[in-house]
Structure formats: structure tokens, C-alpha cells
Amino acid sequence: MVKTTRLPASFGVQIEMDSGGALDTLRASELRDLVNIHGLLVFRGGHLTADRQRHLTSCFGRIALGADKKPKELYVSNRRRSDAPDGELIFHYDYAYDRNPTEIISMYGYEVDDGATPTLFASSNRVLDTIPTELRNRLDGLEALHACFLDRTAPAEERSVMEVDAIPRGAAGWDAQDWKTTHPLVWKNKHGVPTLFACVQHTVKVLGLPIAESDALLHTLFGHLYDPLNVYAHHWRLDDLVIWNNRTVQHCRPKPNDVVRTLRRFEVLDEDINDLYLAIGRANNFL
Numbered sequence: 439m440v441k442t443t444r445l446p447a448s449f450g451v452q453i454e455m456d457s458g459g460a461l462d463t464l465r466a467s468e469l470r471d472l473v474n475i476h477g478l479l480v481f482r483g484g485h486l487t488a489d490r491q492r493h494l495t496s497c498f499g500r501i502a503l504g505a506d507k508k509p510k511e512l513y514v515s516n517r518r519r520s521d522a523p524d525g526e527l528i529f530h531y532d533y534a535y536d537r538n539p540t541e542i543i544s545m546y547g548y549e550v551d552d553g554a555t556p557t558l559f560a561s562s563n564r565v566l567d568t569i570p571t572e573l574r575n576r577l578d579g580l581e582a583l584h585a586c587f588l589d590r591t592a593p594a595e596e597r598s599v600m601e602v603d604a605i606p607r608g609a610a611g612w613d614a615q616d617w618k619t620t621h622p623l624v625w626k627n628k629h630g631v632p633t634l635f636a637c638v639q640h641t642v643k644v645l646g647l648p649i650a651e652s653d654a655l656l657h658t659l660f661g662h663l664y665d666p667l668n669v670y671a672h673h674w675r676l677d678d679l680v681i682w683n684n685r686t687v688q689h690c691r692p693k694p695n696d697v698v699r700t701l702r703r704f705e706v707l708d709e710d711i712n713d714l715y716l717a718i719g720r721a722n723n724f725l
């Protein structure tokens with residue numbers, strides 16, 4: 439039985455570890471259950487090699503591969519070449535705009551000094567229990583459009599005419615501007631956990647509504663999603679490991695400071711889209 443303690447938030451738990459490195463003894467099914475129930479797991483205090491992090495992450499499913507067909511090891515860093523954009527990042531799910539967003543993200547505090555920029559998390563699952571019933575009932579049957587390169591701050595006339603029928607990723611003629619998709623506004627992750635799938639960075643509009651009405655609805659939903667009561671701030675320490683479900687928990691990076699912060703990342707997904715993202719990011723100068 440894994441011992442857990444609640445985080446100071448409405449979701450997420452910290453996993454108690456023995457000093458001997460109890461990670462290897464944890465049962466994969468227990469960990470999967472815990473992340474489905476709580477959305478986010480924090481392991482604190484044990485040094486992890488890349489192999490151990492990969493091994494633990496593989497409890498949650500298939501680790502996405504790079505072009506070299508090896509598990510894709512990524513770094514988010516202010517000290518070395520980073521595989522994520524610099525600066526502030528508003529709340530998002532990674533690859534929200536893909537038909538198949540990342541399922542699980544695993545981030546490890548590889549190089550971290552005291553006071554490093556935190557990561558903030560918001561639960562898209564718990565919020566469904568707290569929004570008013572009348573609002574919750576409005577959401578059934580609605581779908582939202584998510585895009586990589588156009589967000590809600592784009593002019594209303596651009597967003598209102600934006601087509602849904604992008605060329606699917608992988609099909610002939612696809613380019614980065616086509617990286618958009620729709621998902622039900624109340625969606626489920628692969629284990630059936632419901633999620634209010636909307637984020638301030640990538641969700642362009644709710645389909646079937648005039649753009650002003652869509653904006654008003656999203657504004658209301660974001661007010662609930664990003665209410666401090668629905669947010670957990672993780673203040674990184676060296677050797678912290680945080681694992682979360684990227685379809686039921688979203689994340690952001692507040693305005694960063696310059697304290698050393700390098701996080702090592704693996705992700706669980708049954709497709710390999712990281713190299714495509716990295717190539718687009720480097721070609722468009724946001725990486």
C-alpha cells in the first residue's frame with residue numbers, strides 16, 4: 439500500500455518514499471489509480487537517474503519516442519538548450535490542439551536552486567464538482583476548438599471564421615497552421631475521468647456560439663478553473679518528481695526568475711509528436 443499525503447490544494451498527493459528508494463517497489467496499478475483519482479503525484483526526496491525516471495514513468499503507459507525510436511528525453515531549462523519556450527507560459531495542456539494530446543507528463547528536478555520558478559497546476563476534473571449546476575448543464579454537447587498558433591486574444595473576426603476542418607496531422611499538405619482540433623468541452627481522459635477541457639492558451643472558441651457568447655462562456659469557465667482554490671503551486675526542489683495527467687490537469691509557468699531551474703521530462707503517449715513540435719518551434723523561433 440502506497441502512503442500518501444494531501445497537497446495543499448484540492449487535488450494531488452505526495453507519495454511517501456522510504457530513504458532506500460521505494461519507488462521501485464511501488465506497484466504500477468496503484469500508481470495509475472492514484473493519478474486517476476488525484477490528477478497529480480509528487481515524489482520528493484530521492485535522486486533519480488534518467489533510467490529510473492523512465493522506468494517509473496512507464497508504469498503509466500508507453501513513453502513517447504523520438505525520431506531515433508528511443509524514449510524522448512526532454513529538458514525545460516534556463517541554463518541549457520530548452521525544449522520549451524522561455525518566459526511566462528499561461529495555463530495550457532501540452533498539445534491541447536492535437537487530436538491526441540499527451541496523456542501523462544513526468545518532470546524531474548534535475549538542476550534546481552532554492553527559489554526556482556514554480557509550476558502552477560489547475561485541475562480540470564475537480565472544477566467540475568465546484569462549478570454551479572446550471573453552468574455545468576450548459577456544457578453538455580458543446581465542443582471547443584483549440585489551436586497551436588491562434589489563441590483567444592486574436593481578433594474576433596479571425597477566430598469566428600477559423601475553420602475546423604484542418605488537414606489532419608500526418609496527411610499530405612499539413613503544416614503548422616493546421617495544428618488545431620476540437621474536443622468535447624466536457625471530455626474524458628483515457629481512463630474515463632471527466633475533464634473540463636479548455637485552457638486560456640489554446641482554446642480559441644466554443645463551436646456553435648456567436649464569438650461574444652463563446653468568449654463570455656470561456657471567461658466564466660476560466661474564472662472557475664484558475665480560482666486559487668483550484669490551483670496548486672509546486673515550488674521545485676532538487677530531485678522532485680511530479681507526474682500528472684495532462685488531460686485532467688493543466689499547467690503554467692508564472693513570470694520566471696533567473697534561479698537555476700532544469701527539469702527533465704518524459705511523456706506518455708501512443709504517438710510520437712515531440713520531434714514535430716521541436717522542429718516547428720525552432721523553425722518559428724519560439725524554441
Ligand SMILES: [Fe+2]
Nearest residue numbers: 530531532689
Ligand atoms: Fe507545457
